Structure formats: C-alpha cells, structure tokens
Amino acid sequence: MTEETILDIKDLTVDYDTQGLFRRLVQRVRVLENFNLQIHRGETLSVVGESGCGKTTLANSVARFKQPTAGQVYFEGRNILTMDRATFRQTRSEMQMVFQNPYNSLNPRMAVLDLVSEPLVTHEKMPRIELKNRVEELLVEVGLSAVQMDSYPHNLSGGQAQRVALARALALNPKLLLLDEPTSALDVSVQAQIINLFQNLQKKFGLTYMYISHDLGVVQHISDRIAVLYLGEIVELATRDKIFQSPQHPYTQALFSSIPVLDPDSNQERIVLEGNVPSPSDPPSGCRFHPRCPYVLDVCSVEKPAIHSVEEGHWATCHLLDKE
Amino acid sequence: MSNETIIQIEDLHIEFPAPQGVVHAVGGINLEIKKGQIYGIVGESGCGKTVTGKAILQLVPPPGKIRGGQILFYGEDLVQKSEKEMQKLRGRKIAMVFQDPAAALNPLFTIGDQLMGIMIHHEIAEGDDLQYRAVEIMEDLGLPRPKDLLNVYPHQLSGGMQQRVMIAMALSAKPDLIIADEPTSALDVTIQSQLLDLLDRLRNERGITIILITHDLGVVSEICDELSTFYRGRIVEQGSVREIFQHTKHPYTKGLLGAVPNPQYLGQELKVIPGSVPINLEPIQGCCFASRCEYVMDGCRQSDPPFVALNEDHLTACYLYEEGISKGD
Numbered sequence: 001m002t003e004e005t006i007l008d009i010k011d012l013t014v015d016y017d018t019q020g021l022f023r024r025l026v027q028r029v030r031v032l033e034n035f036n037l038q039i040h041r042g043e044t045l046s047v048v049g050e051s052g053c054g055k056t057t058l059a060n061s062v063a064r065f066k067q068p069t070a071g072q073v074y075f076e077g078r079n080i081l082t083m084d085r086a087t088f089r090q091t092r093s094e095m096q097m098v099f100q101n102p103y104n105s106l107n108p109r110m111a112v113l114d115l116v117s118e119p120l121v122t123h124e125k126m127p128r129i130e131l132k133n134r135v136e137e138l139l140v141e142v143g144l145s146a147v148q149m150d151s152y153p154h155n156l157s158g159g160q161a162q163r164v165a166l167a168r169a170l171a172l173n174p175k176l177l178l179l180d181e182p183t184s185a186l187d188v189s190v191q192a193q194i195i196n197l198f199q200n201l202q203k204k205f206g207l208t209y210m211y212i213s214h215d216l217g218v219v220q221h222i223s224d225r226i227a228v229l230y231l232g233e234i235v236e237l238a239t240r241d242k243i244f245q246s247p248q249h250p251y252t253q254a255l256f257s258s259i260p261v262l263d264p265d266s267n268q269e270r271i272v273l274e275g276n277v278p279s280p281s282d283p284p285s286g287c288r289f290h291p292r293c294p295y296v297l298d299v300c301s302v303e304k305p306a307i308h309s310v311e312e313g314h315w316a317t318c319h320l321l322d323k324e
Numbered sequence: 325m326s327n328e329t330i331i332q333i334e335d336l337h338i339e340f341p342a343p344q345g346v347v348h349a350v351g352g353i354n355l356e357i358k359k360g361q362i363y364g365i366v367g368e369s370g371c372g373k374t375v376t377g378k379a380i381l382q383l384v385p386p387p388g389k390i391r392g393g394q395i396l397f398y399g400e401d402l403v404q405k406s407e408k409e410m411q412k413l414r415g416r417k418i419a420m421v422f423q424d425p426a427a428a429l430n431p432l433f434t435i436g437d438q439l440m441g442i443m444i445h446h447e448i449a450e451g452d453d454l455q456y457r458a459v460e461i462m463e464d465l466g467l468p469r470p471k472d473l474l475n476v477y478p479h480q481l482s483g484g485m486q487q488r489v490m491i492a493m494a495l496s497a498k499p500d501l502i503i504a505d506e507p508t509s510a511l512d513v514t515i516q517s518q519l520l521d522l523l524d525r526l527r528n529e530r531g532i533t534i535i536l537i538t539h540d541l542g543v544v545s546e547i548c549d550e551l552s553t554f555y556r557g558r559i560v561e562q563g564s565v566r567e568i569f570q571h572t573k574h575p576y577t578k579g580l581l582g583a584v585p586n587p588q589y590l591g592q593e594l595k596v597i598p599g600s601v602p603i604n605l606e607p608i609q610g611c612c613f614a615s616r617c618e619y620v621m622d623g624c625r626q627s628d629p630p631f632v633a634l635n636e637d638h639l640t641a642c643y644l645y646e647e648g649i650s651k652g653d
Contacts, residue, residue, distance in 0.1 A: 260542025
C-alpha cells in the first residue's frame with residue numbers, strides 16, 4: 001500500500017456554542033482541540049471511543065456539516081474548509097458519508113430509484129434514459145437488484161436500507177467514504193453481510209474509509225490503522241495489530257480488555273474503569289484521562305502528556321511513557 | 325446454584341393480531357431456569373425474546389395475547405393469575421430492567437421518590453426507614469454519593485448511572501428474579517463492563533436469578549450459565565453456555581457466532597447468514613430456519629424438527645442431529 005495521504009486534518013478545533021435568549025453565548029464546549037490526523041489512500045482508518053468523545057463531530061467537520069472554529073482539512077492537498085461553495089460541491093462528490101440509521105438518512109417519501117439517482121441528477125446531470133441502467137448497476141454492486149427500485153425505505157429491512165444508502169454514496173465514484181457507525185443499528189447476521197460488502201467494495205474500487213465506531217470487535221476486523229479518542233483527543237494511534245497486541249495507553253488497554261470474548265473459558269482479565277467519561281464542557285486538567293486512570297501519577301493532573309513515539313507509526317500520549 | 329426450579333415455561337404461544345394476519349411472536353417454547361442462574365436469551369430483533377420476558381410478568385403489550393402454555397414460577401402458573409395477584413408479584417418477586425433507562429424512569433420525579441415509592445408500594449419500609457433503606461441499596465450497588473442522588477432527577481445522570489438506578493429500583497423489594505432486557509446495549513463498553521460485573525456480583529452474593537435478554541453473544545459467554553437461542557419465536561438450541569460455545573450444533577447459532585468478528589480469524593471474510601429474518605405472519609411450515617439454512621434438506625421444509633438431547637447439557641432442534649449422536653458437523 002502506498003503511503004500517500006488522501007485526507008490531512010491539521011490543528012482542527014471545533015466548538016459547539018449553547019445560545020440563550022437573543023443568541024447570547026451561554027457556554028462554549030470545545031469538542032475537538034488542535035486535532036491532527038492523516039488518512040492514507042486505500043486504507044481503513046478507524047476512529048474509536050465512547051459516546052461524547054468527538055468521533056461524529058470529527059466526521060461532520062470533515063464533511064463540512066459543522067464549521068470548525070480553526071484548523072485545516074486537506075483533501076488531496078486542497079483545503080476544503082476555505083473552498084467556496086461551488087468548488088466544494090465538486091469535492092464533496094469525491095467524499096461521501098454513510099450514517100448510522102438508514103431509515104433516518106433516507107427520505108421516506110422517495111423510492112429507491114429516486115434515492116440512488118438523486119446524486120447522479122444533481123451532480124452529473126445524467127439524462128433520464130441512462131439513469132435506470134446506472135442505478136441498477138449500483139444496486140447490483142451493493143447486493144440488491146432492480147426488483148427493489150420501486151420500494152420505499154419502509155419496505156426494506158435494515159440491512160437492505162443500509163445497502164441503498166451505500167449505493168447512493170457510491171453513485172458519484174467517491175474516493176473517500178466517511179462511515180459513521182454504519183452497522184450499529186443492524187442485527188449481527190446482517191452486520192456481517194454489510195461489513196463483508198464494505199471490504200469487497202474497498203478492494204474493487206480502491207476506496208479509502210474513515211470508519212467511526214464504538215464496536216471494537218468490528219473495528220479490529222476491518223481496520224488497517226486505529227485511532228483511539230478520549231474526550232476529543234487521540235490518546236493512541238497505531239496499526240491494528242500493534243494496538244491490539246501492545247496497547248500503550250491505559251485507556252486503550254482498558255477499552256480493549258472490555259471487549260466480551262466468545263469463549264466462556266477465557267480468563268482474560270477485564271480492566272474495569274471507574275466512573276464515566278467527564279463532560280467535554282469541563283474537561284479535567286492535565287491528562288484528560290487522569291481521573292479514571294488506574295496508574296495515575298502526580299504529574300498527570302498538572303501537565304498535559306506529550307506525544308510519545310513507541311515505534312514507527314505507533315504513538316501514545318501518556319506520562320507513564322516518560323520514564324522509558 | 326441450587327437445584328430448585330424458579331421458572332419453567334411450557335409450550336408458550338404468544339400472538340399479535342396485525343392488519344395482514346396474525347403474527348406468531350412466540351410459537352411454543354419450553355425452558356427451565358434454576359435458582360441462582362444467569363440465563364441468557366439470545367437472538368436477533370423480532371425473534372420473540374423481549375416479549376417472552378414480558379410474558380413472565382404478564383405484561384405482553386396489547387393487542388398481543390398469550391394463546392397457550394404455562395409459565396410456572398415456583399410451580400405456580402402465572403398465566404392463570406389475576407391482574408391483582410400479578411401486581412403483588414411484580415417488583416416484589418420478579419423485577420424487570422429495561423434497555424433504555426431514560427425511557428423507563430419518570431422524568432418528573434427524583435430518584436429518591438421513585439426508589440422509595442416502590443418500597444412504600446410493596447410495604448418494605450416506612451417513615452424514616454425509607455430513606456435509610458434507599459441509601460443502603462444504592463451504596464451496595466456502588467453508586468457514588470447515594471444521599472445526594474435521592475434529590476437528583478433522571479436527566480441529570482449519565483446512561484450508566486441511570487441503568488444502575490434502574491437496577492437499584494429492581495432490587496429495592498428484594499426480588500428472587502430479575503429480567504434484564506438488553507441492559508447494556510445503550511451503554512459504552514467501559515460502562516458495560518461495570519454493569520456486567522455488578523450483575524455477576526448480585527448473583528454470587530445474593531443468589532438472585534437473572535434472565536439476561538441480549539443479542540450480544542460476547543456478553544452471554546462472559547456471564548451466563550445457560551442459554552437459549554431464539555429464532556422466529558422458537559428456541560432452536562438450548563443448554564449450558566460452555567457446551568454450546570464449544571460444540572455449537574444448530575446452524576443458526578453457528579451462523580450467529582460466525583457473524584461476530586473474532587480476533588482468531590482476522591483477515592478472513594465474516595461468515596454470513598444469507599437473507600434476513602422473515603416476519604412470522606403465517607404459521608411456520610417445517611423448521612423455522614429452513615429458508616436461510618445452508619444445510620437445508622427436504623424433510624426440513626415439511627415438519628418441525630423435534631428437540632433432541634445431544635447430552636444432558638445440550639438440546640437442539642435440527643434434523644442434522646439425533647439423540648446422543650451428531651450425524652454431521
């Protein structure tokens with residue numbers, strides 16, 4: 001695999017403002033701060049973390065659904081945050097998103113044919129006669145058939161609906177797909193079908209995935225690299241095998257140890273973390289994980305840990321790594 | 325674990341009338357739960373697991389009805405009981421914990437009001453004792469600052485805390501049996517770990533029997549003793565967790581296990597059960613899994629395979645197997 005960067009997120013800061021009467025600013029919650037991440041062409045990079053850690057905000061900012069406060073997002077070398085609308089429209093066709101719940105993301109009043117042809121009409125002005133063929137082609141690609149063209153989302157099962165959402169995303173031949181919890185609303189047996197589909201499509205079209213999920217089993221299965229997020233910060237980043245075999249950050253260790261194992265005789269010790277993820281509106285001082293960390297040191301509450309490179313392509317932010 | 329049977333379900337049928345016909349949500353299930361067990365009910369959405377849990381409490385949502393069968397609780401048939409008799413049992417002897425605690429807690433009352441309300445209703449405590457008992461239960465469950473919690477409203481708590489409050493409420497009348505319906509599905513993994521530990525401790529320290537309804541086989545393998553796999557309102561495999569995970573027999577259970585990403589098989593395609601769960605509008609002809617089964621034979625579509633005991637810890641309803649022996653693997 002080439003190490004060419006397709007998406008480069010630099011110093012991204014995203015705030016959510018709570019507004020009171022007459023748009024008076026009541027509170028500013030900083031969800032991401034000086035966030036950096038590079039995604040290589042053709043890889044699956046997973047972003048994992050618990051709810052409220054900023055995973056979805058990250059995807060929304062990259063897709064420009066949410067305007068960041070500061071920072072740059074380079075897609076194939078061009079900063080998409082400073083593009084004008086017309087130029088960004090062009091770029092967005094190369095960068096598509098698939099959401100968690102297909103019944104929410106698909107318009108219930110549109111038939112599958114219209115749903116899948118919509119991007120072709122608005123972006124490519126494809127003539128009507130060609131449309132039907134192209135839609136059928138796309139449906140076959142995602143494991144459906146022309147039979148479903150006249151169905152409405154409520155006629156479809158969850159798995160079929162998610163396939164339609166995927167066909168829509170593929171319609172414009174994108175290079176990058178932002179997948180935000182795309183299987184968490186599905187049953188296990190259907191989830192497996194969709195995951196296999198993602199992997200086959202990636203091989204066939206050379207797609208790049210940014211995969212956002214809290215399901216670590218799925219993440220381990222499909223990722224090339226994994227970024228672990230805690231309260232808006234990456235605490236560890238490495239290739240899949242490195243991060244599962246030798247997780248360095250205490251949060252990563254606890255997170256991975258809590259994956260239920262399919263073996264009743266397994267004596268894997270679960271590291272049970274105390275307490276909950278703190279609110280991003282009032283993040284802890286120093287290392288953001290220190291109130292829940294089983295190995296907390298004095299320095300942790302005072303000083304933010306630096307980025308430690310464990311080896312090439314594997315780094316973590318933790319004071320425990322200072323000593324070595 | 326004792327040998328006393330706490331729940332025995334015999335040939336239970338539950339039906340829901342629908343515009344297109346009758347939906348057979350549960351079609352003749354049998355299961356037996358011993359005191360002090362954590363019993364897993366596993367299956368995909370729409371397989372009848374939640375409605376079975378609700379049927380034990382006689383809370384099948386209308387227009388659904390129990391059409392036949394028995395649910396014996398310490399030998400007494402709950403299906404025959406009047407609403408009044410059931411009200412005495414609910415919460416007192418059998419309690420339920422729901423998937424979404426935010427929806428199950430009343431947003432207008434404080435945690436203290438809701439917790440103490442149950443104790444007043446069941447005449448467990450009164451007067452000054454109430455508050456003391458409420459704090460004691462929450463302390464036992466490891467809830468931080470239980471005294472302050474009494475005056476807090478549900479929306480002020482995180483999902484994990486709300487779920488622990490639900491468990492505290494379920495425990496407040498010291499029931500013998502807790503039915504937990506997907507108690508961790510709405511929660512993050514680190515919080516799920518905390519709750520699984522808590523359920524395990526309740527069983528070990530207080531001998532409470534727990535029915536755990538879940539779609540997550542990993543959770544079952546971690547804390548359950550026995551399990552039943554549900555499919556389309558039937559049970560297709562039943563037995564001890566260790567036996568079933570190590571010698572999975574029914575093609576559906578095999579399919580479910582294969583569909584979960586497993587670190588042992590990294591880099592391989594996930595095994596897939598083709599299609600999706602059909603709706604039970606018509607009475608099922610033959611085996612309920614025949615339409616999706618990769619080993620399907622002619623006989624499977626004609627008659628329903630009976631349960632065969634492969635050994636004392638393992639039952640399955642599949643024509644691939646015969647009493648005591650398995651024909652193929």
